[in-house]
Structures are given as structure tokens and as C-alpha cells.
Amino acid sequence: MKKLYLKDVAKELNVSKTAVSLVLNGKGDENKISQETQQKIISFVKEHNYIPNQLARGLSRGKSETIGLIIPNISDTFYSKVAGVIERKAKEKGYTVLFSSSYEDPKTEGELIQSMLNRQVDGLIIASTQKNKKEIEFLKKEKFPFVLFDRFYPEHDTDYVIVDNFYGTKKVTEHLLGLGRKHIGFVTLKPGLEPIAQRLQGYHNALQGHNIVANHDYVKEIKREEYFSEVEEALKDLVLCKQPVDAIVFSTHYLASQGLRVLKKLKVKVPDDVAIVSFDELSAFDIVEPPVTAVVQPVKEIGCSAIEILLSKIAGEVQTKFQTKVLKTKLEIRGSCGNK
């Protein structure tokens, strides 16, 4: 069984390449090809397992039925979950997904965008490093279909899907305040990412609402690449000082789990000595000790919305304005905050 090409199929069946191609692309009826011929072609193709070369098809039609997904890190549980739903939805619509991780490096991200464009992807879904204004501007100018998620460019109008980060931390901080915690620390990443900034604002806003003056020393900004050791330093500062905190909000799941790891090592009792909460979820958060209260992101909705918006753009639907979605988070209360 040698490899079949379009011309082989046509020859076998004594029809033209045109006919075969038309039928396979579902244009048989509109070109008035007899049902009989259509059937003949379809069953032959199925039986002999002919499948068109997508490179040729893509080149000829100017599209590839592929979408590109650029994320900070495919190994991170949040992104791998979103990737899963995007892939699933994409496949339903006949698209395959090309993915690549930027590892938070703007240069890599820029190269990936270019590389995806060369590969003629039909659209792009990006959780950006937020440091590639140029590429984003370029995509906009070219009217190339793309949608941002998780991170977006506040100064640029684009389609995006994000989560209400502000309200997420605000709510969880208020939850801590409601339980009588007064000295609330905030362990987060160094500035640069919009969601991170919003999470910090939500925290501040909650404190203000309770007339608490934010203690600047209570906010610890961690360098992501060295979060393992820096979280440890930060927690020592927060906990082993003369005015220790009695609660800590971690702005990502990995900061939270490392935080808990360190607190255990320091023999700090959670939640008795300090309550902790995490922005974003880890599947094991309900079985760690204590179970960690978390702000849960609607992973499925994020992925679905992103792909839907993208596909509508690819389909060339008329856009009166940019499609943006800000999804609600959910507060999952577990044991790490104790009771009142």
C-alpha cells in the first residue's frame, strides 16, 4: 500500500482531480457533482485511507487549520489545564494546536510569535509576558486574529479573556479580616504583570475598606526565578519579627505551596499562628495540611472563551469592537484560615 495522492485517487476512479478535491471539501453539491460520483469518491478515499497533504492544502488555500498557543510554561498546572481545554475545543472545530512556552522571556515570546506566523497558523492565543508591545501592535496592524488570556496589555485595545483578579484578592482578604486577622501579609511577584498588579490592588482595597493602614513591610515581592529561596527569606521577615503577621495572601499557587513548605519548616502553626490563602488552585490543596483556602480560576471558561473568540475572528465575523471577558473567580474556603 503505497502512499496515495490526489491524482492517484482521480486516476483510479476515472474522474478529475477537481472532482475529487471538490467532493472532499464538501463542495460536491454546490458544483452539481452527481451523488453517485460523490459516493464513489468518498468510499474510495475512506477505504484506501487517502488524506490530503495539509501543507499543500494550506499553501494553496492560504490557511493551515492550525492555531498557535503561546504560554509562559506548559508544565505549570494552570496553563496545562487551559491548554487542555483549548486543544479539546480546537479539535472539535477541526483545528490542531501548535504550542510553545515562552518561559516568561519576552525575546523568546517574540520569536515564537514570528515562528508561528511563518508556520501560517490561522490565529494565536497568547498568555503574554506583557513585554512585547511591538509584536502585539504588529499583529493588530496586520489584522491577524489573536486573543490574549491571563495577561493582557492594559494600554492596548485587544481581545482578551481574563479573570477578576482585583475582586478575587479583595474578597479573600476580606475573608481573612472577617475572621479577625489584622496583620495580613502579601507575598507576590515583582511587578510587571497586570494580573499580579490587580491582585495587589485588591488586597490594598480590602484593607482600606476596613480602615487598616497598609504596612509596607508586609508586602513581599519575589523574583520568580528564585522564588524557592526568596519565599523563605520573605516569610522569615514576616513571621520572625517583632510584629509578625497573622495571615498571608499568596498571589500564585506556587508561592503558596512553597510558603506552606517554609512555614512548616519554621514550625509556624497554620492557621493558629498565621492563616494562609492562595490565589489560584493546586489540585492537592484540599489534602495538604491544613487544606488551603484558594481563589479558584474558572479554567474551563477561560479556555473556552479564548478559543471561541479566536474562532469568531478567524471566521471573519464583523467586529464592532474588541471582545473582552473578565471572568469571576470562586473562593474555595478550606482549613488554612481557621475559624473566628
Add this chain to the structure above:
Amino acid sequence: MKKLYLKDVAKELNVSKTAVSLVLNGKGDENKISQETQQKIISFVKEHNYIPNQLARGLSRGKSETIGLIIPNISDTFYSKVAGVIERKAKEKGYTVLFSSSYEDPKTEGELIQSMLNRQVDGLIIASTQKNKKEIEFLKKEKFPFVLFDRFYPEHDTDYVIVDNFYGTKKVTEHLLGLGRKHIGFVTLKPGLEPIAQRLQGYHNALQGHNIVANHDYVKEIKREEYFSEVEEALKDLVLCKQPVDAIVFSTHYLASQGLRVLKKLKVKVPDDVAIVSFDELSAFDIVEPPVTAVVQPVKEIGCSAIEILLSKIAGEVQTKFQTKVLKTKLEIRGSCGNK
């Protein structure tokens, strides 16, 4: 700045398309194109950001510089980690990766293999459902480059990268025996996957080595799709019976975490009443309560080996025989087994 094509570059520079193409493909020297011309071309291309259409390039050269990755589930932490290292390594070598999840469905997997072939991937890395003998045979017959990982087909000679599943469970079961546990349960998936079978054998082998007659009721086989509820049923059987187990080996990380979840719900004390261990790791296993002893798979090595083998096959290196790797696991001892 309109889109540039090869012919535009050639025209701008007053050279032939051939020259530009040759230079860009690093064949300038061997075709004796003057350094001056080469420089001119390279700098123009860089400056104007010309990048060849990979579809056309691929069609013309008969390869796409893309590799396909087919795994059961991109959202599973094990596969997403392996995917991460594969992607990274692939990129280093100039390859992009197309990924798709089979969700353990053989039919989907078969379609994915076909779909990847259409897209002219240069090679395939597959963690198979092990129920697509036909496709695997097909790939072999076509001498299409592929390597299996995690799961392989014992009856078929192929290249593969796996882990020593047998020895992994054997060692961890012996660890439990060494701690004085005598009634050891084994919670696993229904048969069908080679690694799962090997893990079961390792368990049995360890028991035999200690002259313990395996109690058939102590082995619980779970249907993966309903593991959440079935683990609960299984554990009730194992723990709430007249001769309860004093230790349980879980053959995957999700069975283990669900197991722990259920044991907590049943108020069974771990490790006092029953010790538990997990085959495969979860990043939070060190902070759950109690920390879970686990057989850790060398994720990085798995990914690296798979991609290396694949690339060597793509490069067409002479293969005297199939390349197979069986990597060692590592036993990470934590608190969930107690002490002697």
C-alpha cells in the same frame, strides 16, 4: 510594511531567488556565493524581517520541521512536565511541536496519528493507549520515525523510553514490608496498560520475596473514568473490613491523592492505621498530610531521551537495532509510611 516574499527580497537586492534561498538555508558557501552577497542578503532579511513561509518550504522539501506529540492528557501533571522538556529540547533543534491528547481513547489516538501524518510532521512521540497495533504497524512499515514513551507495545519491536515500573513498585513494597507492614493493598487501574501491569508484578514479586501469599482481595482495579468514586469504594473494602490492610500502594498519583482524600474522610489514620505510597509524584506531595512517599519518575530524562532518539531517527542515522531505554525510578521517602 507589507508582507515580504522571497521574490521581493531578490528583486530589492538585484539577486536571484536562488541566491537568497541558498544563503538563507546556509548553503551559500557550498555554492560559492560571495561573502559580500551573503552579507547583503542576511542583513536585508534581518532588517526587513522576512521569514519564509514554512508551508511552502515544507511542501517543497518534504519535511516540516515539526514533530507531533500524542499523549493521553496534556492536563495531567506527568505528561505536561514531559511535554515541557520535549518542547524545550525540540526548539533547541529548530523543531516546533504539535500536540494532541487522546484522552485514552484508541480511536482518537488513531485519528491523531493520521492527522499528524497529514500535517507532515517529521516524527512522532507517543504515549499510547496501547490499542492501536494497526497504526503502530503502519508506522513501522512506512519506516516513519516515531518513539513511544511511558507506554509501549510489548509484542512489537519499536523504539521506546520507559521507566522500570516493576522495580519501582517492588522497591516501594519492600520498603513497606521492611517497616513491618504485612497486609499490603494495591490500588491500581484496570488492566490494559503495560506500565500498570508491570507495577502490579513488582508488587507481587516483593510479596513473594517475603513469602507472603498475595491476598487477591487486596488488589483493587479501578476504572479510570470513574476513579473518583471507585477509589472510595475500593478503600472502604480494604479498610473497613474484618481483616483490614495496614498499607496501600497506589499505582498512579491521582489514585494516591484521591486515596488520601478518602482516607481522611473515613477518619483512617495515615500512617498509623495504614501506610500509603504512590507510584509517580505530585508536586505537593511533600506538603500534604502526611507527606506522601512516592516512586518518582525521571521526567526530564524521559523527555530528553525520547526526543533524542526521535531526532536521531529523523536524521536517518543508521539503526542497527531499535533504541530502547528503561530508566530508573527514585524512591522518595516521606512520612506516609511511618517508622518501624
Add this chain to the structure above:
DNA sequence: CTGAAAGCGCTTACAG
């Protein structure tokens, strides 16, 4: 060193 030309395997107006 260059340039015209064939070819990769499709799709799709176009003339019949």
C-alpha cells in the same frame, strides 16, 4: 556565481 524552470500536492476559477 546567476537565472529560468520544474516540482512539492493541493485548490479553484474558467472554459467547455
Add this chain to the structure above:
DNA sequence: CTGAAAGCGCTTACAG
């Protein structure tokens, strides 16, 4: 309904 033909944007012998 069919078939010849152009075209998608490259690569690569081949003749000069």
C-alpha cells in the same frame, strides 16, 4: 458535470 491550467511560495538540480 469535467479537465486543463494557473497559482500558493518555496527549494533545487541544471545549464550557462
